[in-house]
Amino acid sequence: xxxxxxxxxxxxxxxxxxxxxxxxxxxxxxxxxxxxxxxxxxxxxxxxxxxxxxxxxxxxxxxxxxxxxxxxxxxxxxxxxxxxxxxxxxxxxxxxxxxxxxxxxxxxxxxxxxxxxxxxxxxxxxxxxxxxxxxxxxxxxxxxxxxxxxxxxxxxxxxxxxxxxxxxxxxxxxxxxxxxxxxxxxxxxxxxxxxxxxxxxxxxxxxxxxxxxxxxxxxxxxxxxxxxxxxxxxxxxxxxxxxxxxxxxxxxxxxxxxxxxxxxxxxxxxxxxxxxxxxxxxxx
Numbered sequence: 372x373x374x375x376x377x378x379x380x381x382x383x384x385x386x387x388x389x390x391x392x393x394x395x396x397x398x399x400x401x402x403x404x405x406x407x408x409x410x411x412x413x414x415x416x417x418x419x420x421x422x423x424x425x426x427x428x429x430x431x432x433x434x435x436x437x438x439x440x441x442x443x444x445x446x447x448x449x450x451x452x453x454x455x456x457x458x459x460x461x462x463x464x465x466x467x468x469x470x471x472x473x474x475x476x477x478x479x480x481x482x483x484x485x486x487x488x489x490x491x492x493x494x495x496x497x498x499x500x501x502x503x504x505x506x507x508x509x510x511x512x513x514x515x516x517x518x519x520x521x522x523x524x525x526x527x528x529x530x531x532x533x534x535x536x537x538x539x540x541x542x543x544x545x546x547x548x549x550x551x552x553x554x555x556x557x558x559x560x561x562x563x564x565x566x567x568x569x570x571x572x573x574x575x576x577x578x579x580x581x582x583x584x585x586x587x588x589x590x591x592x593x594x595x596x597x598x599x600x601x602x603x604x605x606x607x608x609x610x611x612x613x614x615x616x617x618x619x620x621x622x623x624x625x626x627x628x629x630x631x632x633x634x635x636x637x638x639x640x641x642x643x644x645x646x647x648x649x650x651x652x653x654x655x
Contacts, residue, residue: 409555415548
């Protein structure tokens with residue numbers, strides 16, 4: 372639970388920074404993807420000596436690296452398109468759809484026992500997420516972002532699945548490290564790094580802000596990998612927990628009045644997530 376909360380705190384910072392990169396700095400998908408990959412690599416490299424460096428020179432290990440690169444490419448590139456239409460708060464609500472997929476994957480493939488109490492808590496969380504998503508439907512052009520949103524959700528679920536499946540062949544840290552190298556190299560031509568600052572309304576300041584945020588991103592990725600290796604369900608709960616943090620930040624900042632659906636949905640999510648974690652402790 373403590374590890375999950377740490378990842379949530381780190382990723383909340385990154386989520387708000389992603390929205391800044393898209394809405395204010397006006398980075399496109401290629402630019403955001405390159406900065407995500409290339410900006411995270413130096414910070415991740417400094418953490419390698421303190422990480423598990425298991426590596427087998429096998430076809431599965433190579434395949435997991437390629438699949439991770441593909442998953443991260445879709446996540447970064449599609450998030451740039453989706454965040455043009457919706458807030459980070461609403462996007463986290465949609466990510467709640469991965470809860471059911473992750474839980475049943477844990478049950479069917481990794482031998483976790485089926486718990487009706489946990490299913491009920493996931494359903495409660497999902498209901499809250501639907502309320503939040505519903506509150507933003509009138510201002511979001513879903514026809515424009517339907518495919519990017521589906522690909523983004525698939526990428527987020529797929530990443531956790533890959534990290535768990537790779538165990539024994541290659542460590543999650545090395546999988547991610549090599550995948551980000553590939554991703555940075557592939558997106559380099561389209562991103563045109565030397566022109567990013569000049570073409571952005573935020574200039575060099577925006578570039579510095581986005582790059583510095585890659586330190587919490589690197590730490591969050593390592594923590595997220597560790598959570599995914601333990602349980603895909605707990606991995607899927609990270610995003611709804613970020614949503615709750617963003618909700619309270621918006622609520623107390625008073626910059627924007629939250630709708631009734633946002634308020635009711637967030638309270639419902641809190642109840643579902645706390646209930647799920649409590650159910651997990653009761654079943655130990």
